[in-house]
Amino acid sequence: MxxxxxxxxxxxxxxxxxxxxxxxxxxxxxxxxxxxxxxxxxxxxxxxxxxxxxxxxxxxxxxxxxxxxxxxxxxxxxxxLDTPEEVANVLNEQSLAIQQKIEQLTEAVTAIETLKNEVLQMQVVDFKKYADIIVNLQMSNEYYWLIKHFDDTTLEHIRNRFDKESGMDFMHRFNQLNDKVIRLKEKNIAPEDKQAQALAQEFWNMVMEFTNGDMSMLPTLMKFDNLIGDNNEWLEKQKQVNEYLQPALELYFQNAGINAFEGV
Incomplete structure (x- = not known):
């Protein structure tokens, strides 16, 4: 009581x-x-x-x-908060924040599913490659799938040679070069034409930039001509580029006195 x-x-x-x-x-x-x-x-x-x-x-x-x-x-x-308008405004802010979280979670699920598919295509468990793929997925690098085709030596070279910004810049310039090559191919420009020779030189300069002059990497890079699956559109385009550039490169090497495979 x-x-x-x-x-x-x-x-x-x-x-x-x-x-x-x-x-x-x-x-x-x-x-x-x-x-x-x-x-x-x-x-x-x-x-x-x-x-x-x-x-x-x-x-x-x-x-x-x-x-x-x-x-x-x-x-x-x-x-x-004192008025309905104030409450509505903060609820709108929270709604936008939740939508952002949903988008982030959706991206995370997509990345997990993508990594799962990549893992199943690899012959052995390789957590270092898994980590590389995850990093490139987070960077929204659409060429993440190439990683599983690189050997450890090439991957280590890429890690040491490029950071996020320089790596994305290189791929952007490489794709621009491919587009220029395709346009010449569609116009039936001959390999000895100065335009084709200029692109052959630009292509070789990019190879040298990528390898940092290490020609022992060339055999590994040449294997990419035979890739199947993955991004078929990009691979088909790359195949056309390589087929068109091969005779132009041979002429360029001959005229420049370059033996690309010397010592390899």
Whole structure:
């Protein structure tokens, strides 16, 4: 009886509020500690007391938390919302944030499925190659699938030779060169034509840039002419480029006095 008289009318203890709102005393104590929801007053006996206004505030906290808002967001900018327009604006912000998370998770699922397919195509377990593929997927490098075809020596060379920016730049320039070669092929430009010879020189310069002058890598790079599967469109285009450039390269080497395979 005395205990009940110690609680003023329209006030609730922390236990009563927790029970009404379907939460725990520990949660309310944590909110109090974090300055998110403190009791309105204390009883004569030192019991922490809450009002119905506090209950409405707690309902707001729990509702916003269920929508994905962090406690910091709720504490710093959401509790003071007073108008429907303000509530709608912050809900819109949260909706956009959730959509971004969905997109990120979707990309992660796609990357996992892609890596799974790549792993099944590889003959042995090779976590170093797996890591390379993951990095390139995160970079949105559409040529990630080439990695499984490289041997360890070539991969190590690529890791040391290129970073993200220079690697993407190299592939961009390489594809631009391929486009120029295809245009010459469609025009039936002869291998000895100065345009074809200029592209042969540009192609060879890119080979030298990629290998850093290490001609021992040429046999490995030449194996890529015989790849099948994966990105068939890119591989078919590369095959056409190589077939057109081969006679032009031979003429270029002859005129420049270059023996590309000397010592290989």
């Amino acid at each position: 005395n205990k009940k008289k110690a609680i003023p009318e329209n006030y609730m203890t922390v236990g009563e509020l927790a029970k009404k709102m379907g939460t725990t005393v520990r949660t309310l104590q944590y909110y109090d500690k974090e300055g998110l929801l403190s009791p309105t007053t204390e009883s004569e006996g030192g019991r922490r007391l809450y009002t119905h206004k506090d209950m409405i505030k707690l309902h707001q906290i729990l509702s916003l938390k269920s929508l994905g808002f962090s406690l910091d967001d709720i504490k710093n900018k959401l509790i003071s």
